[in-house]
Amino acid sequence: MPDFDLAGADVLRPEGLRRERLSFAQGEIVEDPVGRAVDLSGFLVLPGIVDLHGDGFERHLAPRRGAMKQANEGLVAVDGELGANGITTALLAQFVSWEGGLRGFEFAETVFDAIRDTAPRLVSDIRPHLRFETHLLDHYADLPERLANWGISYVVFNDHLPYARLAAGEAPKNLIGQALKAGRSPEAHLTLMNQLYAARGEVPDALDWLCARLAKAGVRMGSHDDHTAERRLQWRARGVDIAEFPETLEAGEAAHDAGDTVVMGSPNVVRGGSHKSNVSALDLISMGMCDALASDYHYPSPRRAALMLAETGVADLAGAWRLVSEGPAKVLGLTDRGILRTGKRADLVVLDAQSKRVAATFVAGRVSFMNGEVAERFFG
Structure with missing residues (x-):
């Protein structure tokens, strides 16, 4: 199961959007970086x-x-x-x-x-x-x-x-x-x-x-x-x-x-x-x-x-x-689930900040959907 540090995106926390890192490991959202950074500038990260x-x-x-x-x-x-x-x-x-x-x-x-x-x-x-x-x-x-x-x-x-x-x-x-x-x-x-x-x-x-x-x-x-x-x-x-x-x-x-x-x-x-x-x-x-x-x-x-x-x-x-x-x-x-907070499942959706289309979806840290530019940033 891959672990990632999502950086540069606007992350939807309970208080609203924040430009901050979101890391997940072994299917859960974690507090500390895991050392595998992906630049998601221009994207939103929201709860699944x-x-x-x-x-x-x-x-x-x-x-x-x-x-x-x-x-x-x-x-x-x-x-x-x-x-x-x-x-x-x-x-x-x-x-x-x-x-x-x-x-x-x-x-x-x-x-x-x-x-x-x-x-x-x-x-x-x-x-x-x-x-x-x-x-x-x-x-x-x-x-x-x-x-x-x-x-x-x-x-x-x-x-x-x-x-x-x-x-x-x-x-x-x-x-x-x-x-x-x-x-x-x-x-x-x-x-x-x-x-x-x-x-x-x-x-x-x-x-x-x-x-x-x-x-x-x-x-x-x-x-x-x-x-x-x-x-x-x-x-x-x-x-x-x-x-x-x-x-x-x-x-x-x-x-x-x-x-x-x-x-x-x-x-x-x-x-x-x-x-x-x-x-x-x-x-x-x-x-x-x-x-x-x-x-x-x-x-x-x-x-x-x-x-x-x-x-x-x-x-x-x-x-x-x-x-x-x-x-x-x-x-x-x-x-x-349902909220992006440390200790919760890494269920999240990545949206293009402009078009608001789904670019990637993760379920307990596993990829269920990914295409286009986001796929290139993760695996290119």
């Missing part, structure tokens, strides 16, 4: 990005239906994309849902097995993250054991049933397309949804039991797309204290005021608003109600979102970058 929710990996594991049979090869490609975007720790958010297809249990098994078996041999710190549909009552009993087998320590609960349509006895608008993706006939897909809807009264008690089991096992839990304050507080009562992508200001405020963690999507910031017309992440950040940003469906977005927040004056660079590094690391309980 911690992505606690991203599903951009799907294009690598399933570029066409049935086209990718070896998920481990797809994860190798994901590793490369993460490094190119300055992401050093990434949780791959995979559904287990009645929706089937890429959200079905069979595909989830493939993904989680591949992460467990392949991720230890990759450079990026890749971890599994489960998005679980609340109405899958048949999966509750063995879910804790499956999570332990897959090494999953973060679960988010989703509920995508189209209640209004089902209550009215109407077919959902996207029934045919969704059925095709699931490999079912529209009739069979609608029958399944109606069966799940009919059993909806059993879900609250089942969730109480499941959340208690997961909390006892040390699993972190979040709710997804909360729409009301009441719904958020119901989740909090179960020990589910992370609010992922609240849809309304009301839900975001309820989570923040209760002391829960609020996670928003970086694409929401980059686009200037939600693509589904939900609450703006920028509004929650401006009001101090957002603790972390995630890539959601686009790996370049965390870096871009943090830089946009700094460039527009919403936050200083240290505060903006904290939303994609130290903030998400704290959500996940990863106290060894």
Whole structure:
């Protein structure tokens, strides 16, 4: 494992940018020089990005239906994309849902097995993250054991049933397309949804039991797309204290005021608003109600979102970058990363000071991405 003294760069410390040396050895940031200097004048050195929710990996594991049979090869490609975007720790958010297809249990098994078996041999710190549909009552009993087998320590609960349509006895608008993706006939897909809807009264008690089991096992839990304050507080009562992508200001405020963690999507910031017309992440950040940003469906977005927040004056660079590094690391309980300080992991990203493009990424001192002039300075 190489050791380096990075000199001449502007290093992002918790207090802000400083023109100073940053040294790392044996995968950790160290105080004293190690004797192998690299001139990084004209570059910025920042903490590596911690992505606690991203599903951009799907294009690598399933570029066409049935086209990718070896998920481990797809994860190798994901590793490369993460490094190119300055992401050093990434949780791959995979559904287990009645929706089937890429959200079905069979595909989830493939993904989680591949992460467990392949991720230890990759450079990026890749971890599994489960998005679980609340109405899958048949999966509750063995879910804790499956999570332990897959090494999953973060679960988010989703509920995508189209209640209004089902209550009215109407077919959902996207029934045919969704059925095709699931490999079912529209009739069979609608029958399944109606069966799940009919059993909806059993879900609250089942969730109480499941959340208690997961909390006892040390699993972190979040709710997804909360729409009301009441719904958020119901989740909090179960020990589910992370609010992922609240849809309304009301839900975001309820989570923040209760002391829960609020996670928003970086694409929401980059686009200037939600693509589904939900609450703006920028509004929650401006009001101090957002603790972390995630890539959601686009790996370049965390870096871009943090830089946009700094460039527009919403936050200083240290505060903006904290939303994609130290903030998400704290959500996940990863106290060894997210900040450039002696004794922490050497997870860092090097940006061109002018273009702000990623020039190099290190994970625990190992190179996960490097190109152009920076590569010449290190190894030329």
